[in-house]
Amino acid sequence: MSSAIRPTPQEARRWRRYLADERAEAQVYRYLAERRDGVDREILLGLAEAEKRHEQHWVDLLGDEVGKPVRPGMRNRVVGGLAKRFGSVFVLALAQNAESRTPYFAEAAATSQMAADEKIHEEVLRGLAARGRARMTGNFRAAVFGANDGLVSNLALVMGMAGTGAGSGIVLAAGIAGLLAGALSMGAGEFISVQSARELLAASHTSSDAHAAVTDLGIEENELTLVYRSRGMVLEDAEAKAHEVLAAVQRHPERAVPDGAMPDAVVNVDQQEAMGSAMGAASSSFSFFASGALIPVLPFLLGMTGYPALIVAAVLVGLALMITGSVVGLLSGAPPLRRALRQLAIGFGAAGATYLLGLAFGASGLLG
Structure with a gap:
């Protein structure tokens, strides 16, 4: 996406900060992926890859105004520093909290899909952190x-x-x-x-905002598959369910999101x-x-x-x-x-x- 209108100085500063935050969030997921293997690693790398879409959105909007890289917000700097050294449920909880505070719902320059993506990212992290919380x-x-x-x-x-x-x-x-x-x-x-x-x-438990965000997800580019994988599904089943849910939403956009589209991050952990x-x-x-x-x-x-x-x-x-x-x-x-x-x-x-x-x-x- 590119913009034919030159951004105001205030917009350019705000968009550069968004760009820096997207890059910082992607780096957090890569740091966390380094300390994991198997499905968890794939999911975290998938989140890092998804952040590139948001990063590219701000690069395209800024155009010649992209300027030199700026520092991300303090929250992302702290989470990034912790993720580089630790991979605990505490860091996952901080990352989940950061995703829940997305400014994109109030940002006119952000698309509805970007805001929906952030809520879905929160749910992916909720699933990854659920087992550690239960234990x-x-x-x-x-x-x-x-x-x-x-x-x-x-x-x-x-x-x-x-x-x-x-x-x-x-x-x-x-x-x-x-x-x-x-x-x-x-x-x-x-x-x-x-x-x-x-x-x-x-x-x-899944947030109501994430459940509602399903209707704004793109068909080809979305993280719904990652949500299902973080809930324990194998890749093929997760892809099939994501396709089924989004196809139903596209066929009947006036209806409510199908039941089961956003399952809770419940894990089967032994009671003891x-x-x-x-x-x-x-x-x-x-x-x-x-x-x-x-x-x-x-x-x-x-x-x-x-x-x-x-x-x-x-x-x-x-x-x-x-x-x-x-x-x-x-x-x-x-x-x-x-x-x-x-x-x-x-x-x-x-x-x-x-x-x-x-x-x-x-x-x-x-x-x-």
Whole structure:
């Protein structure tokens, strides 16, 4: 495709960035393909090849204005750097998240097929990441639960002790604060861990946007075959199904997309494999609980006392809670900030409640 109209400076800058991002995404898929073999490798190389169509679209539109190569967006640079060194489900989840944020639906210079392609790419990556997500669910739940419980319970204990004034009733205060902190922390930790596991598994369900995008795919050039291959079909079956679906869409464009055109990324993983081993879950829970529980007491171990120590402990725990929440969000394809704030609110809610109860016991004179 070529353009007879010279782009404005603003358009040229935007299109050059799109061109850089398409090239960066193709490179991400090539990096990931280097760390895989068999069908997964073929699928990733197929995605890299598909990005060339989008790249060529912007080259043709820019014409003489293509200029020198520009840097891709920060998101693509980060994903590219990780893909070059790692091939884990974490990198696949980041790439899936990047594809879901395509600007082409709001870009007049992009075709409807390009926007549809990006949604299909998201589904291909969802299929590739599904098995890794299923395998890590059990131990991941134990790790999230252990880290959250260690962080929240010990911060709550420290805050509860501070609220009492830690006078002559220190032993009783420790028992009460420990009981309250444990109950609140267990409730918060169980909620977070179960929700995290549910979100990881829910990330394998097809998005409604990708399902709707099928009607805009080209007949000869599309990635629908790659979606079916990422769901476990052999090449011949995937090609036949893609041809059948697109032929039906072309014959009756006014009808809804046929049922089964965009299957969920469900994988047949043994239940024990999905849950993880007992030893693995136990070691994850132990290690992450110990690591999390150490953070609230670090200021006191370093010699700090009083409210300065409490403030430092709260800041450190808040950062740790947000990190664990954002990791859950990234792996499940959800907004990382929203998950981080949810983790922070629940953790600080439990600690704040214990602190207020400590104040109440201290003010009542029950603790000496």
